[in-house]
Amino acid sequence: MINVTEILSLKDIKVIGAFPNDLKGFSGCSIDSRKIKKDELFIAIKGDNTDGHNYLKAVFDKGVRAAIVNDKWLKKNKAGFKGKTLFAVRDTIKSLGELAKIHKNRFGIPVICLGGSNGKTSTKDMTAHLLSGKYNLLYSEGNLNNHLGLPLTLLKMNSKHNLCLLEAGSNHFNELEYLCGIAEPDYALVTNIGREHLEFFKDLNGVAKEEFTLYDYVRKSGGVCFANLDDDYIRKYFIKKKCFSYAYTRNADVKGVFRGYTKLFNPMIEVAYKDGNFKIVIPTFGKHSVYNGLAAISVALYFGMKPVEIKKQMKTYEPEVSQRMQLIKTNNFLIINDAYNSNPDSVKLGLETIAEFGTKGRKHIVIADMLEMGKKSTEAHQEVGRLVRKLGFRNLYTYGKASYHIFRNAGRLENNFHFKDKYELAELLKRVVRKGDLIYFKASRGMKLEDVISELIKNKI
Numbered sequence: 001m002i003n004v005t006e007i008l009s010l011k012d013i014k015v016i017g018a019f020p021n022d023l024k025g026f027s028g029c030s031i032d033s034r035k036i037k038k039d040e041l042f043i044a045i046k047g048d049n050t051d052g053h054n055y056l057k058a059v060f061d062k063g064v065r066a067a068i069v070n071d072k073w074l075k076k077n078k079a080g081f082k083g084k085t086l087f088a089v090r091d092t093i094k095s096l097g098e099l100a101k102i103h104k105n106r107f108g109i110p111v112i113c114l115g116g117s118n119g120k121t122s123t124k125d126m127t128a129h130l131l132s133g134k135y136n137l138l139y140s141e142g143n144l145n146n147h148l149g150l151p152l153t154l155l156k157m158n159s160k161h162n163l164c165l166l167e168a169g170s171n172h173f174n175e176l177e178y179l180c181g182i183a184e185p186d187y188a189l190v191t192n193i194g195r196e197h198l199e200f201f202k203d204l205n206g207v208a209k210e211e212f213t214l215y216d217y218v219r220k221s222g223g224v225c226f227a228n229l230d231d232d233y234i235r236k237y238f239i240k241k242k243c244f245s246y247a248y249t250r251n252a253d254v255k256g257v258f259r260g261y262t263k264l265f266n267p268m269i270e271v272a273y274k275d276g277n278f279k280i281v282i283p284t285f286g287k288h289s290v291y292n293g294l295a296a297i298s299v300a301l302y303f304g305m306k307p308v309e310i311k312k313q314m315k316t317y318e319p320e321v322s323q324r325m326q327l328i329k330t331n332n333f334l335i336i337n338d339a340y341n342s343n344p345d346s347v348k349l350g351l352e353t354i355a356e357f358g359t360k361g362r363k364h365i366v367i368a369d370m371l372e373m374g375k376k377s378t379e380a381h382q383e384v385g386r387l388v389r390k391l392g393f394r395n396l397y398t399y400g401k402a403s404y405h406i407f408r409n410a411g412r413l414e415n416n417f418h419f420k421d422k423y424e425l426a427e428l429l430k431r432v433v434r435k436g437d438l439i440y441f442k443a444s445r446g447m448k449l450e451d452v453i454s455e456l457i458k459n460k461i
Contacts, residue, residue, distance in 0.1 A: 002026045002041060002155060006102050007068070007087055010095050016074060016086040023065060023085070029099070029155045031148065038063030043096050044070070045148065052092075053077070060084055068092055093147065097182045100151030104164075104183070107157055109138075111183050112299070115168045115176065115214050116191030117207060118346045119292045120145070122284070123191050124167045125320055126296040133313035134305050135163040142320065145169035150179050163303070168214060171197040171372065173206075176213035188214040189226035191295060193233035194345035199374030208233045226299060228291070246298035248290075254298040258290055265357055271297055271307070278307040283317050285336070286325040286353040288346070325353070330457065332435045333361065339441045339449040342370045344380045347442055348387060354440045355391040361436030364415075364429065365393050366452065368422075368443030369400035377402050385409025395432075399425050400447055422448070426455035 003025040007013070030036035031045045033055035042059045044052035044067060053073050057080070060067075066085040074088045089095040104111070114124045121143045128139040138161040140153045145167035153166060166183055170176045193208045201207045215225050215237065229235045229247035238245070245252035259268040259279065267282045267290045282293035293314075300310050319326070328335040338350050347370065354363060365388060373380050385406040388396055394414040398407045399422050407418035415432065419425040429452070433439060439456070443449045 001158070002029060002099075002103060006099060006106070007041070009102055010087070010089060010098055012090055013095075014071065014088040016078070016088055017081065017084045019085055020065065026066075029096075029152065031096070031152070033059050036062065036064060038065070040064065042067040043092055044068065044073075045092055045096070046070070046073075056081065068095060097147065097151045097178070100154040101182050101184070104154045104157055107159065107161065109157070109162055109164055110186045111164045111166060112187040112189065113166050113168045113180070113183055113185035113214050113218075114189045114191070115170070115211050116189075117194030117196040117211065117343070118341075118349070119191045119288055119295075120167055120169070122288070122319065123189075123292040123295045124165060126282075126284075126292055126314075126317060127189075127299050128165050129317045130296055130300040130305065130310055130313050131163060131165065131303060133309055134300075134303065136160050137163050137165060139165040140167040143167065143169070147175065147178060151182055154183065170210050170213075172200050173210055174213075176210055177217075180213060180217040184221070185214065185218055186221070186223040187226065188218040188223065189295060189299065190214055190228070190234060191291070192228060192231045192345075194343055195373075195376070195380065196343045197372045198376045198380075199372040202374070203376075204233065208237070212237055224302070226295070226302070228295065230291075244298065244302050246294050248294070254294065254301060256290075256294040256297075261356075265353075267293065269293060273301050273307075276307065278311065280307075280311050280314055283314065284319050284325065285327055286350070287356070288325070288349045288353070325350070328453070328457070333433055333437045333439060334359070335453060335456065336438065336440045337450070337453055339368070339443040339447070339453075340445060342368075342442055342444040343373075344370065344383055347384050350440070350442050351384075351387055351391055351393075354438070355393070357438070359436070359438045361434060361438060362395060363393060364395045364397065364433060364437060364439045366397045366399070366425070366429070366439060366441045366449065367403055367406055368398070368447035368449050369402040371444035371446050373402070378405055381405035382409045385411075389413070397425055397429065399449070399452075400443075422452050423455065426452045429456060 026041040027039040029041045031043050068087045071088040131137050168179045190211050225243045227238045227243040227245045229245045229250040229252050246254040248256045255272040257270040270279045282289045326337040381402050382405045386409050388410045396416045399419045441449045
């Protein structure tokens with residue numbers, strides 16, 4: 001329940017229109033006019049592609065009793081909403097964050113913020129699943145990790161929760177500082193430092209500077225940082241700084257040893273903590289799970305879960321469809337959809353996983369552009385092309401302007417094709433893929449390679 005008193009605590013807020021005496025609060029908040037329920041508060045957000053203010057009439061027609069709007073918009077549109085309850089503020093986006101902070105502070109439960117370049121959504125979901133075996137956990141759903149998603153998650157907090165896990169994402173400097181100001185985390189975990197959003201961060205030092213905002217905030221407030229000591233940047237950050245550490249190649253509070261894969265290509269690891277150790281299978285596909293799994297297990301151990309509890313809870317973990325390495329089985333072949341996010345480091349992990357994966361048929365590698373690489377784009381795509389050749393793949397299909405450099409640098413393969421049209425790519429795959437083959441898709445989300453996958457599944461080749 002979000003109390004009216006919380007809303008009235010917002011800076012420079014003005015109440016416009018009728019204010020029912022029986023209006024004490026709302027069951028939640030929504031910025032989506034299509035999904036809002038009549039007992040929720042609507043917050044009108046103006047984005048790049050749409051303006052929530054344009055849907056206020058539809059929202060009130062659903063029975064919603066009040067909305068937060070920008071005061072500049074209201075001055076021009078007030079006449080059309082006589083008799084409606086409107087809360088006017090200078091900036092609805094900032095007020096969303098402010099309201100989330102006010103609401104969170106009612107409960108005073110510990111908050112964990114999880115960031116990093118690669119694997120943060122998968123790690124967050126796995127960590128959430130483990131912690132849910134012991135705690136009544138509030139956690140970010142999907143990849144709701146930005147200036148809108150994070151506060152919307154906090155606004156779901158209620159008296160039954162006793163722990164909160166938030167994913168925090170950034171592609172520009174100072175975005176994590178803003179999110180920390182809202183969430184006020186007591187704990188922080190950064191999965192790794194990789195080549196993400198280089199168009200804005202320039203280089204790895206820039207990435208580290210932004211991601212370590214989480215660590216800086218938590219250390220200043222006296223909280224606990226979870227540190228992956230296998231990552232060079234994170235290890236250097238924590239020289240002479242206290243942390244709860246985990247690693248495969250270094251001495252750490254939680255030490256992992258990779259023990260190979262199951263028949264389903266699920267990683268098996270052995271975990272050493274304090275005076276004991278235990279073996280556990282991470283029920284997700286691929287090499288990246290080795291790292292995500294140890295991070296999640298380390299957090300669970302720190303928060304008091306016993307190995308037997310962790311193993312039992314891990315067995316029931318099922319990755320979300322939107323995560324990495326989604327397996328799609330058809331009658332004739334296997335699709336691995338890893339086109340959710342892409343940068344040179346995640347591509348490397350993905351290709352190494354496919355190279356190690358045993359299959360009776362051929363392997364087809366479909367790669368589209370890695371976006372937001374900035375001046376590093378050409379070099380990064382050239383590197384991927386050389387890696388495809390080095391790992392011994394024989395069938396490569398690239399799509400997009402930047403991926404032309406992958407095509408060129410992969411050299412002479414059995415099949416090496418570049419496409420400017422994704423549907424032409426789909427048509428070729430329909431002709432060349434045979435029964436028992438594997439097709440691996442990798443790209444940034446903006447390239448929409450799921451269109452190609454849909455074409456293949458639709459035709460049931």
